Amino acid sequence: MxxxxxxxxxxxxxxxxxxxxxxxxxxxxxxxxxxxRRTDGRPLPTExxxxxxxxxxxxxxxxxxxxxxxx
Numbered sequence: 783m784x785x786x787x788x789x790x791x792x793x794x795x796x797x798x799x800x801x802x803x804x805x806x807x808x809x810x811x812x813x814x815x816x817x818x819r820r821t822d823g824r825p826l827p828t829e830x831x832x833x834x835x836x837x838x839x840x841x842x843x844x845x846x847x848x849x850x851x852x853x
Contacts, residue, residue, distance in 0.1 A: 784833055788840075792850030795840045799832045801825060807832035811840045814850065819843070
């Protein structure tokens with residue numbers, strides 16, 4: 783299980799990845815403590831791939847929003 787918190791475009795993003803190599807990995811994230819946003823339910827084969835996909839999705843969402851006031 784992995785956790786990561788980043789600031790993207792002034793928004794605080796918390797990413798969580800859970801699973802295992804046998805059954806696959808799922809991810810979700812929150813932006814500024816809001817409702818969780820998550821994968822479509824298809825497990826990914828590696829933890830690193832799930833983390834990368836979550837970061838890409840979070841970056842796209844944050845960059846489509848007005849700049850936040852986070853550092």
